Amino acid sequence: MRCALFGDQIEAYEEVFKPSGQYEISKAPITAVDDQYKFNLEELPYQMTVGHQTIIQRLNPESGPIEPKYQPLSTIPRSPDPNGRYDVVGVVLFVEEAPRMIPNARGRDSPVREVSLTDTSQDHAMTISTWNDLTGKPCDAMNNWAEKFNVVGFTALKTRHTRGFTLNTTMSTRIIMNPKGARVDMLREWVKLYQHVLLDRQERILNVRYPSAEKKVVTIAELRSKKAANATPDEVAWIRVTIPEVDLQRVNAYIGCLGCGKWIHLALGTRFPCISCKKADTVAVHKYSVNTLP
Template identity: 75%
Template sequence: MRCALFGDQIEAYEEVLKPSSQYEISKAPITAVDDQYKFNLEELPYQMTHQTIIQRLNPESGPIKPNQEHAMTISTWNDLTRKPCDAMNNWAEKFNVVGFTALKTRHTRGFTLNTTMSTRIIMNLKGARADMLREWCKLYQHVLLDRQERILNVRYPSTDKKVVTIAELRRKKATNATPDEIAWIKVIIPKADLQRVNAYISCLGCGKRTHLALGTRFPCISCKKGDTVAVHKVTFKFEAVDDTGTMSFTTFSDDTEKHFRRTAT
């Protein structure tokens, strides 16, 4: 079976996956894969998606230590928004290790996780992996504090506008850094080229492309919604230019509609 890593996963698993080593792959949700992502049509039409756990089988190799931390948004619903979440209100500076079970993925405006009817929040998480994470948090609390500050600056930006160049943005991208504030780029955007507009039909919830007719109601295997509807979505790719260089950007439905002053339909 072929396996593919995307984006940040490549760096995160760089020190984990080694040639000729043996691994246990568990808790891997299996979903259908679009034909456009296959290398050839003889492949099985399935893929292992997010939440997959990979663990070395060689006991002498030791535990896999986290070498990279990523922020993840988890939205809680219904009863979980009360007592379980209230217990975490004062944890902002403690970086406690918490367990969540039975979360579902959502791909609207980025990758996030949502609770379900089966989700439990485990406050007193036990086990070797949880202990290892606690030790890591103690050793690298300065890393977590720095990461926390950058995330808060992005989610709750100041009203100050900082104009940055494309070269500065490129450096931030190369170091995987999060901008400290809203970046205003003074650029020249070429005349809008309709050839770069990509209009398609997708799931209303997650934006996953579908070949169903517009307005069709269907269960989405991507965001796991039992009843969604096929709607129009649109993206626009363009090159932005300033005195320091050129960079490619993509606008999604809302911003694309504003740019062209017309709906995706």
């Protein structure tokens, strides 16, 4: 039976289907097709259409569905690997209330919803951005995160290196609400024994998500010790400094690169690649500079 892909789907499914792979495909409508549209007469008189609801799962030729190979969050390579796919299981600490629309790699708006996941391998949580259909029912199922520490599995995630180190779902990702295995049992036991550790990590996430009016003042040394691996994306910190003899007649306000502060002639909020600091994805924000008196 033929299954034709159109437009965006061609690229999107390239990573899902591999020659000679075996798949279980569900929710793909099958319709009758006229003889005149067949490439050869051996083809069945049907065609399958892949849509938003379609679920494609790779099978092991002998034993059915491939079991997830859950790995600790700390063992996911921190260097970019466009082909790497990772299965993780962890405790859900936070799920964004509703999906947001943001531009995807192909420039179209897609729904995205962030989930924070943690495990015993590192002392902070990791952000997983769920995309498209996964932002609906699968995320809603984890919406009781405030009352319950659910242990949930995610398969076939890829890594993302803009705005810190995060994980993204792919076309092959499954969100498994009732995962099984030794690693899962260990995490469930951990949840029972170390509620205070999980509450503490959850609080850190909530402080970033819902910042209080009170400013968090840190030292420059504390800021320096922040690495992509131990910072929470979008975390805001304040430093208290004294600028001696500031020349208040010469305050320059302008729009510049979020990363390096380079002046840029773009509208506020525009995303762009910065030629000055070489960041592939940065954003135009308000910047200002002051001088000290000569």
